[in-house]
Amino acid sequence: MADEKKGDSIGAVHNETNEESTHFAAERGHVATDKYGQPLVHFDPKAEARLRLKIDLYIVPTVSLLYLFCFIDRANIGNARIAGLTEDLQLKGYDYNMLLSIFYISYILFEIPSNVACKWIGPGWFIPAISLGFGASSIATGFVKTTAQAAGVRFVLGVFEAGMMPGIAYYLSRWYRRSELAFRLALYIVMAPMAGAFGGLLASGILTLDHFGSVHSWRMIFVIEGIITCGLSIIAFFTLTDRPATARWLTAEEKDLAIARVKSERIGQDKVLDNIDKKKLWLGIISPMTLSTSLIFLLNNITVQGLAFFAPTIVRTIYPDKTTVTQQLFTVPPYVVGGFFTLLMPFLCTHFDRRQIFMILCTPMVMVGYIMFLASSVATVRYAATFLIASSLFALGPITNAQVSANVISDTARSSAIGMNVMMGNIGGLISTWSFLPTDAPDYHIGNGLNLATASTCLIIATLMLFWMKMDNKKRDGRSVEEELAGMSQGEIQDLDWKHPAWRWNP
Structure with missing residues (x-):
């Protein structure tokens, strides 16, 4: 059943200092802020901290x-490539690049529709279902015999994986x-660099096996990793819950608090989960912050996905005399460093409730790393460059998604804004599949x-966007909330979303 049909519960927020309860109307028909965007109720920090920890433990690990x-099921083709995939499928010229590209075509096409479907169906069912789908697709990859079959399976893999990151x-x-979201996003997006590290270790371990059932060599990578994915997705059907109101592991009081505190940041909205609305979907997509941030994510993802797909190949050019297993292992340390910074940067975002400045700070080390690649052919220098690149590359994933989420108001606009951001990011992924061409080897100057x-x-x-936000917020300070909202119905006020006169951009 669609979430919008289920309703929100009345929230009760307890003030333990005064030993009394303040009841907050979080149900339909009651706004959570005044017309200036100020929350109508304040929450006990200790109660919020306990609730956050409980949500962290129940939701984030799954x-x-x-x-x-x-990410492993997407990028393990890079590990399979140096383990015999190219020879067995008789890939020539740009065939490998084509296999990478076909994945992104379906991935991009289904990005926004998947996130709208996630809202309509409910994340508690949608996320496990698509996980089961891409796990099965990974298993199927282990049995392909031709390039055409591999391309077909990669296309289906992209359909299922499209909804995962934005979902x-x-x-x-x-x-x-809003202030808490960046670090929580980092706790799952850190799995991208960890997939690079763990995927390399797992591929190395799998390749030491003689066979797995009827499959051998690189085919075992896809089959074994796909089986693990399917197992995890089945567990997720039982552990994930759509939203606070349906969480069996929250008390009635905790449900009320969870609903009320999220709603308290949504100016002019009288419900947490609004109905799917075309106007709000469009506002989420065309927000200046969504457009600029998604462009940044597109550019960043050219590097992120390029590193995921070509890291084993790049390491092979640095250490050509090492064994295949050793080359796989050399891809692990840079990803471990990347994982650390993927958590550190969003943690600082959460601590300071700022994201734009950290988007700026994520770029210099990547620039230095690629300058080292271009300027030197010394193996140790080039390998050191991969550490610099990974150190801040992956952090933009959680930061950009948190930024577009923080700069729209309604649940509907948030679903389309995040979908737009990730869709643009995956256009960057498509470009990345053609960034390292065989004709450009071994130095890959292009x-x-x-x-x-x-x-x-x-x-x-x-x-530039940091300065623009500050300037536009100053302009908004001169607007009259009373005059602009005069004569508007509650529905018309809700439809304003980020155009609401009391709204301020969140840098």
């Missing part, structure tokens, strides 16, 4: 594990405040130069 294997980001936005350019452009756009 979605993180699902996303880990989502989880949208799902978490139902549970956390690929490295492209990634240097994208990181530099991200720096420019993020800086």
Whole structure:
């Protein structure tokens, strides 16, 4: 059943200092803020801290594990490539790049529709279902015999994986405040660099087996990792819940608090989960912050996905005399470093409730890394460059999704804004499949130069938008809330979303 049909419960927020309860009307028909955007109730910080910890423990581990294997099932083709896939499927010329591209075509086409479907069906069912789908697709990859079969399976894999990253980001936005969201997004998006590390270790371990059933060599990577994904998705059907109101593991009081505190940040909205509305969907997509941030994510993802797909190949060019297993293992340390910074940067975002400045800070190390690739052919220098690149590359995933989520108001606009951001990011992924061409090997000057350019452009756009937000907020300070809202119905006020006169951009 669609979430919008289920209703929101009345929230009760307890003030333990005064030993009395303040009841907050979080049900339909009651707004959570005044016309100036100020919350109508304040919450006990200790009660909120206990609730956050409980949500962290129940929600984040499951979605993180699902996303880990989502990324592994997408990127393990890079591990399979150096383990014999190219020879067995008789890939020639740009065939490998084509296999990578076909995945992104379906991934991009289904991005926004998947997130709208996630809202309509409910994340508690939708996320496990698509996880089961891409796990099965990974298993099927282990049995392909031709390039055409591999391309077909990769296309289906993209259909199922399209809803994963935006779906989880949208799902978490139902549970956390704006300031809390970036770090929670990082707790699952960190699985991208961890997938690079763990995927390399897992592939190395799998390749030490003689066979797995009837499959051998690189085929075992897809089959075994796909089986693990399917197992995790089945567990998720029982552990994930759509939203606070339906969480069996929350008390009635905790449900009320969870609903009320999220609603308290939504100016002019009288319900947490509004009906799917075309106007709000469109406002989420065309928000200046959504458009600029998604462009940054597009450029950043050229590097992120390029590193995921070509890291084993790049390591092979650095250490050509090492064994295949050793080359796989050399891909692990940079991803471990990347995982650390993927958590650190969003943690700082949450601590300071600022995201734009950290988007700016994520770019210099990537630029330095690609300058090192371009300027040196020394193996140790180039390998060191992969650490610099990974150190801040992956952090933009959670930060950009948190930024577009923080700069719209309604649940509907949030679903389309996040979907737009991730869709644009995956256009970058499509571009990345052609960033490292066989004719450019072994130094890959074109690929490295492209990634240097994208990181530099991200720096420019993020800086310009920071100044624009500050200037536009000053203009909004001069607007009269009373005059602009005079004569408007509650429905018309809700439809304003980020155009509401009391709204301020959140840098």
